[in-house]
Amino acid sequence: xxxxxxxxxxxxxxxxxxxxxxxxxxxxxxxxxxxxxxxxxxxxxxxxxxxxxxxxxxxxxxxxxxxxxxxxxxxxxxxxxxxxxxxxxxxxxxxxxxxxxxxxxxxxxxxxxxxxxxxxxxxxxxxxxxxxxxxxxxxxxxxxxxxxxxxxxxxxxxxxxxxxxxxxxxxxxxxxxxxxxxxxxxxxxxxxxxxxxxxxxxxxxxxxxxxxxxxxxxxxxxxxxxxxxxxxxxxxxxxxxxxxxxxxxxxxxxxxxxxxxxxxxxxxxxxxxxxxxxxxxxxxxxxxxxxxxxxxxxxxxxxxxxxxxxxxxxxxxxxxxxxxxxxxxxxxxxxxxxxxxxxxxxxxxxxxxxxxxx
Ligand SMILES: Cc1ncc(COP(=O)(O)O)c(C=O)c1O
Numbered sequence: 001x002x003x004x005x006x007x008x009x010x011x012x013x014x015x016x017x018x019x020x021x022x023x024x025x026x027x028x029x030x031x032x033x034x035x036x037x038x039x040x041x042x043x044x045x046x047x048x049x050x051x052x053x054x055x056x057x058x059x060x061x062x063x064x065x066x067x068x069x070x071x072x073x074x075x076x077x078x079x080x081x082x083x084x085x086x087x088x089x090x091x092x093x094x095x096x097x098x099x100x101x102x103x104x105x106x107x108x109x110x111x112x113x114x115x116x117x118x119x120x121x122x123x124x125x126x127x128x129x130x131x132x133x134x135x136x137x138x139x140x141x142x143x144x145x146x147x148x149x150x151x152x153x154x155x156x157x158x159x160x161x162x163x164x165x166x167x168x169x170x171x172x173x174x175x176x177x178x179x180x181x182x183x184x185x186x187x188x189x190x191x192x193x194x195x196x197x198x199x200x201x202x203x204x205x206x207x208x209x210x211x212x213x214x215x216x217x218x219x220x221x222x223x224x225x226x227x228x229x230x231x232x233x234x235x236x237x238x239x240x241x242x243x244x245x246x247x248x249x250x251x252x253x254x255x256x257x258x259x260x261x262x263x264x265x266x267x268x269x270x271x272x273x274x275x276x277x278x279x280x281x282x283x284x285x286x287x288x289x290x291x292x293x294x295x296x297x298x299x300x301x302x303x304x305x306x307x308x309x310x311x312x313x314x315x316x317x318x319x320x321x322x323x324x325x326x327x328x329x330x331x332x333x334x335x336x337x338x339x340x341x342x343x344x345x346x347x348x349x350x351x352x353x354x355x356x357x358x
Contacts, residue, residue: 011118014111017324026344029322031186031298033219034341035272037255038265041220044258048251057250060239064248064257068227071260072199077232080239081248081256085185085213085226089152090116092209092228095242096179097122097149104148106135108159108331110183113152122149128330133160133292135168144175151176154183155198156190159326159336161294163190166198173205179234181209185226186296188217188270189277194295199229206231216297218259218266225256273297277339283349284337287356298324298338307356309333315355321348 002009017030036042061081069076082088089112097103099121105113107126117124127142129135136142143151151172156163173180182198190196201208209230215221225248228235248256259266281291281299289301303309313325313335324336340348 005121007118007121011115014115018322020322024320026321026340026347028338028340028344028348029324029336030221031216031296031338032221033216033269033273033297034276034339034344035219035269037219037259038262040258040262040265041218041255044254045251048254052250055250056246057248057253059246061248061253061256064227064253064260067257067260068229071263072229074199074202074229075232078202078229078235080228080230080235080243081253082226082228083244083247083252084215084224085183085211086112087247088209088211088226088228089113089181089183090119091238091242092179092181093117093120093122093150095238101150102146102148104143104146104151106153106157108326108328109152109154110158110185111326129157129160133157133162135164140172140175143172144177148176149178150181151178152181152183154185156186156295158186158296159298159324159331159334160292160300161186161296161298162292163194163196163295165194166196166201169198169208170201170205173201173208176207179207179209180205181211183211185211185213186216186298187212188266189273189297190295191274202229202231206233209234214256214259217270218256218263219269220255220259223252223255225252273339276342276345279342280337280339280345280349283345284352287349287352289335289352298336300334300336302334304356305333309335312352312355316348316351319351321351323348 064081065076065079068079093116097120102123102125103117104125107128114124125146209228213226284291284301288304291299291301303312309325316323
């Protein structure tokens with residue numbers, strides 16, 4: 001007997017990167033921040049009383065909403081707290097996209113988008129990026145003529161780290177009839193020189209929804225906390241109709257609030273990651289593993305045929321170094337490597353050096 005809906009029966013599930021417990025592993029495969037969360041988060045965790053868990057949490061995570069609104073200089077009604085950024089994707093798709101409506105993404109991008117589209121019974125349109133991973137010049141035309149209900153763009157892009165500017169995003173939103181969901185899971189690592197800030201776009205474009213995550217920038221991947229920023233009319237159906245009754249838990253609400261209230265600390269980790277990114281990029285390039293210039297906390301590099309990306313991934317794994325290998329079109333000859341601490345990056349570069357020599 002099989003009770004699955006036909007689309008669930010035929011779809012493939014999301015395949016997360018390997019997760020490990022214990023020490024001795026250099027883990028550069030799922031883009032976690034190499035530095036711990038702010039001391040304010042640790043202090044808040046220590047002071048939490050188990051007695052508080054007897055009661056349900058505030059359903060809308062009011063304290064977090066207030067702190068996030070202050071951080072972004074928007075109204076609380078422009079913030080929806082979620083159980084990781086992933087929950088925002090699921091909420092947005094299930095709230096706005098009917099089965100058989102289209103969702104447009106670039107190819108490649110975050111592999112959860114096709115999975116969530118399949119669950120909803122939506123139709124996925126994938127627009128291939130150019131050879132250098134930039135957007136096709138006719139992307140705007142493809143988007144507007146697609147009839148898609150939603151377009152999801154990850155910015156900076158995953159898995160390349162390429163950044164689109166806000167003028168371009170505003171132009172796309174202006175000409176698009178559907179919702180433009182800008183997935184900014186990695187935005188904290190963008191070089192401040194770019195002065196990138198898409199939040200102001202929600203005032204002028206009523207079809208823009210922004211995803212933020214505390215997993216990478218705030219070193220809280222294990223907490224599962226993210227949020228959406230958007231115009232009130234887009235958030236309201238998710239806040240008051242489709243969200244789980246208590247979608248974020250008490251512990252997560254307290255720690256997430258402490259994290260963004262002490263954002264200065266997180267900023268210091270972003271600076272360190274950016275500096276290390278540049279050293280890692282240079283090191284990889286010097287060994288002939290050409291990289292795409294990245295504004296995220298990972299780097300995509302091309303591996304010479306002599307060793308192959310899969311071979312290098314496996315060789316590194318034997319040395320307890322985990323990186324990400326995607327067995328998919330256009331990525332088979334590449335590895336995505338998260339920026340680690342300086343010690344981890346040095347160990348990685350040395351391991352690669354010895355593996356490509358042999
Ligand atoms: C592109 C992208 N978007 C969103 C997410 C969701 O992050 P989280 O659910 O951990 O907040 C991730 C996580 O890996 C990601 O890579």
